Amino acid sequence: MIRYAGMAERRVTPGGDEAAFLETYRPGDFPRPSVAVDLVVLTIEDCDLRLLTVQRNEHPFKGKWALPGGFLRVGPSRTAQGEGIDDAAKRELHEETGLPEGSVFLEQLGAFGAPNRDPRMRVVSVAYFALVRPTLAPLVRPGGDVRKVRWQSVSDREPAGLAFDHDTIVSSALRRVRDEIDRSHIAFELVPDTFTIQQLRAVHEVVKGTPIDPGNFRKRFLRMIDDEILEQARGKRLTASKPAQVYRFRAPPT
Amino acid sequence: MIRYAGMAERRVTPGGDEAAFLETYRPGDFPRPSVAVDLVVLTIEDCDLRLLTVQRNEHPFKGKWALPGGFLRVGPSRTAQGEGIDDAAKRELHEETGLPEGSVFLEQLGAFGAPNRDPRMRVVSVAYFALVRPTLAPLVRPGGDVRKVRWQSVSDREPAGLAFDHDTIVSSALRRVRDEIDRSHIAFELVPDTFTIQQLRAVHEVVKGTPIDPGNFRKRFLRMIDDEILEQARGKRLTASKPAQVYRFRAPPT
DNA sequence: TAAATAGTGTCTATAAGACATTATCTC
DNA sequence: GAGATAATGTCTTATAGACACTATTTA
Numbered sequence: 001m002i003r004y005a006g007m008a009e010r011r012v013t014p015g016g017d018e019a020a021f022l023e024t025y026r027p028g029d030f031p032r033p034s035v036a037v038d039l040v041v042l043t044i045e046d047c048d049l050r051l052l053t054v055q056r057n058e059h060p061f062k063g064k065w066a067l068p069g070g071f072l073r074v075g076p077s078r079t080a081q082g083e084g085i086d087d088a089a090k091r092e093l094h095e096e097t098g099l100p101e102g103s104v105f106l107e108q109l110g111a112f113g114a115p116n117r118d119p120r121m122r123v124v125s126v127a128y129f130a131l132v133r134p135t136l137a138p139l140v141r142p143g144g145d146v147r148k149v150r151w152q153s154v155s156d157r158e159p160a161g162l163a164f165d166h167d168t169i170v171s172s173a174l175r176r177v178r179d180e181i182d183r184s185h186i187a188f189e190l191v192p193d194t195f196t197i198q199q200l201r202a203v204h205e206v207v208k209g210t211p212i213d214p215g216n217f218r219k220r221f222l223r224m225i226d227d228e229i230l231e232q233a234r235g236k237r238l239t240a241s242k243p244a245q246v247y248r249f250r251a252p253p254t
Numbered sequence: 255m256i257r258y259a260g261m262a263e264r265r266v267t268p269g270g271d272e273a274a275f276l277e278t279y280r281p282g283d284f285p286r287p288s289v290a291v292d293l294v295v296l297t298i299e300d301c302d303l304r305l306l307t308v309q310r311n312e313h314p315f316k317g318k319w320a321l322p323g324g325f326l327r328v329g330p331s332r333t334a335q336g337e338g339i340d341d342a343a344k345r346e347l348h349e350e351t352g353l354p355e356g357s358v359f360l361e362q363l364g365a366f367g368a369p370n371r372d373p374r375m376r377v378v379s380v381a382y383f384a385l386v387r388p389t390l391a392p393l394v395r396p397g398g399d400v401r402k403v404r405w406q407s408v409s410d411r412e413p414a415g416l417a418f419d420h421d422t423i424v425s426s427a428l429r430r431v432r433d434e435i436d437r438s439h440i441a442f443e444l445v446p447d448t449f450t451i452q453q454l455r456a457v458h459e460v461v462k463g464t465p466i467d468p469g470n471f472r473k474r475f476l477r478m479i480d481d482e483i484l485e486q487a488r489g490k491r492l493t494a495s496k497p498a499q500v501y502r503f504r505a506p507p508t
Numbered sequence: 509t510a511a512a513t514a515g516t517g518t519c520t521a522t523a524a525g526a527c528a529t530t531a532t533c534t535c
Numbered sequence: 536g537a538g539a540t541a542a543t544g545t546c547t548t549a550t551a552g553a554c555a556c557t558a559t560t561t562a
Contacts, residue, residue, distance in 0.1 A: 005288055005325030021313035027375045031328040031336070032286035034259055035367070035378050059275035071259030074285040074376050075369070081376040082285070085367030111365040111380040113289070113339030115329070121281045122328045122335040124289050124378070126365040198541080216525060218542070223523090241539040242533040452514080470552060472515070477550090495512040496560040509562105516557070524549080531542070 005030050025078065033113070033122040037089045038069035038166065040109065040173035041097065043132040044190050048153050049206050051170060052132075052140065053162065054096065055148040060119050061163035067170070068096040068146065069125070089128040095144040105131040105189040109173055117165045129173040131189035155209075181207050185229070188249040194233040196244040197221050259284050279332065287367070287376040291343045292323035292420065294363065294427035295351065297386040298444050302407050303460050305424060306386075306394065307416065308350065309402040314373050315417035321424070322350040322400065323379070343382040349398040359385040359443040363427055371419045383427040385443035409463075435461050439483070442503040448487040450498040451475050 005028065041052035053065040070092045075082035083091065086108070094101055106128055113124035132140075142149045154174065160167055181187050181204060190203045201217045224230045231250050236243035259282065295306035307319040324346045329336035337345065340362070348355055360382055367378035386394075396403045408428065414421055435441050435458060444457045455471045478484045485504050490497035 004327045005290075016313075018313050018316065022373055025313075025374050027288075030325075031330050033289050033326065033328050034281075035287050035289065036259075059270075059272050059279075062272065071284075072287065072367070072378070073258045074287050076285050078373065078375050081369035084369055085365060085378060108364055110362055111339060113326070113380065115335035115338055119276055119332065120279050121332050124326070124339060124380070126367065126378070196541090213525065213527080214541085215527080215543075216523095219523085236533095238534090239540070240534070242531080242541050244541060450514090467552065467554080468514085469516075469554080470550095473550085492561095493513070494561070496514045496558080498514060512559100512561085514557100514559075516555105518553105518555080520551100520553085522549100522551080524547100526547085527545085529542100529544075531540100533538105533540085535536105535538085 033124045035072040036069055036123050036125045037092055038067045038125045038127045038169055039093055040129040040170055043137040044134050044203055044206055045137055047202055047206055050151040051154050053150055053152050054146045056163055057147050064163040066163035067166045085126050093130055096146045098141040098143045099136055103136055109176060112169055127169045131186060133192055135192045178207055194246045194248050196237045196246055287378045289326040290323055290377050290379045291346055292321045292379045292381045292423055293347055294383040294424055295386060297391040298388050298457060298460055299391055301456055301460055304405040305408050307404055307406050308400045310417055311401050318417040320417035321420045339380050347384055350400045352395040352397045353390055357390055363430060366423055381423045385440060387446055389446045432461055448500045448502050450491045450500055
């Protein structure tokens with residue numbers, strides 16, 4: 001007979017106060033899943049959305065490319081429970097990419113927990129997406145377990161190119177980013193600290209996959225200045241022709 | 255020394271093909287978290303948004319109200335991995351509420367996995383939110399482990415009234431529902447199969463917490479008929495005065 | 509007929525989209 | 536001056552919000 005968590009829990013003797021209960025509490029002997037974090041790390045290079053993948057150097061899917069990530073570190077006792085899932089995501093991101101702490105936007109995407117998504121054992125993955133400024137993207141270096149990393153074009157990736165269910169996770173992340181870019185400030189995570197209107201427009205175009213009218217985009221942009229979301233920065237960006245005004249994102253006071 | 259999943263994994267001998275690897279694979283002996291699903295079940299009754307809570311009959315938080323939910327059932331081996339997380343959510347929902355399968359809208363909210371959110375042991379919870387039509391809400395009966403359930407008003411709940419981190423989860427769900435109601439069709443999950451414009455407006459008002467101009471709401475509503483999202487149903491809803499036309503939601507062909 | 513609620517119309521402000529035009533810089 | 540891109544302006548259409556008004560039913 002297979003034991004499940006709910007049953008095990010009821011074997012514990014009730015009664016007494018909560019402190020006493022916890023003192024004597026012994027977790028049941030039922031199968032637990034491993035919990036992992038998987039990272040959909042995106043940047044923009046050469047007007048192209050790129051995804052960071054790492055090559056697996058062990059079975060299963062040996063040699064295949066996969067999302068960076070790793071297992072949640074769980075402590076050995078009820079009073080030492082280990083790291084939080086957000087912390088695990090942050091840790092894996094910095095371990096495996098070498099990017100400096102706090103330089104990357106990171107947000108939870110959701111949990112992926114179908115059975116058999118990992119052929120070794122039951123694994124529930126909590127997926128995150130990360131946005132890396134193009135200025136930082138070239139600094140990425142394999143670290144931790146990882147031996148090879150690469151930035152892979154999102155548009156011409158193979159339909160089922162990644163290990164595990166990572167293609168599904170990537171699709172879900174792209175949907176989320178495309179959805180959020182119009183309603184939040186995530187576009188500013190994909191440009192350098194100072195940027196021109198055209199650079200920001202390019203980010204929107206690349207993420208959405210459709211061209212945007214420069215004049216109309218400018219109007220939206222100028223409204224953001226009125227709303228004090230953006231401010232002019234000093235200097236101009238030199239190009240082949242007329243130099244462009246440079247702006248900076250003002251972190252909202254919220 | 256504390257073992258972590260990543261370390262254990264590397265102890266496995268590499269080489270050979272993947273099938274052979276999996277044959278001989280033995281998962282490492284590292285601590286794993288329990289994975290649970292928690293449900294934020296919402297309905298509308300008397301123009302008031304209500305949350306379904308269950309009373310805990312065991313420590314910890316004995317006697318306190320908490321979200322319905324339970325542990326993910328994980329199989330004993332790599333070839334019998336147990337149920338998926340979405341299935342677990344569905345199962346717990348129907349077990350603990352007695353509501354008929356497939357009658358309730360259910361969507362994943364995200365994972366909550368801070369350490370010490372459960373004092374017994376490390377638990378990572380995957381939260382879901384569910385929307386129950388007001389016609390079904392009175393049918394809810396405690397089932398499974400649960401002895402007492404209640405529909406609790408969302409607006410006059412205590413700030414820290416629930417067990418564990420369930421208040422945080424509820425806040426997150428409410429934010430999500432308020433956000434999604436303008437961009438999706440979830441409002442139709444909170445009305446009976448046929449409904450009047452005023453009923454649907456009441457749902458929006460209750461969820462958003464602000465009054466909405468009836469005339470303006472009507473315009474949005476009529477656009478949905480043009481877009482074939484809604485259709486007229488037969489009959490009229492009788493009220494104290496002029497009866498109102500009744501409509502029906504047409505599931506989009508997507 | 510009065511009360512109540514369903515249903516309609518109007519006016520304004522705001523934003524998005526299509527597109528033409530001007531300005532300013534490099535070479 | 537030519538070429539290129541930045542920057543601006545115009546016109547149309549769609550939508551949201553405030554609010555006045557009409558229609559239809561019950562009691």
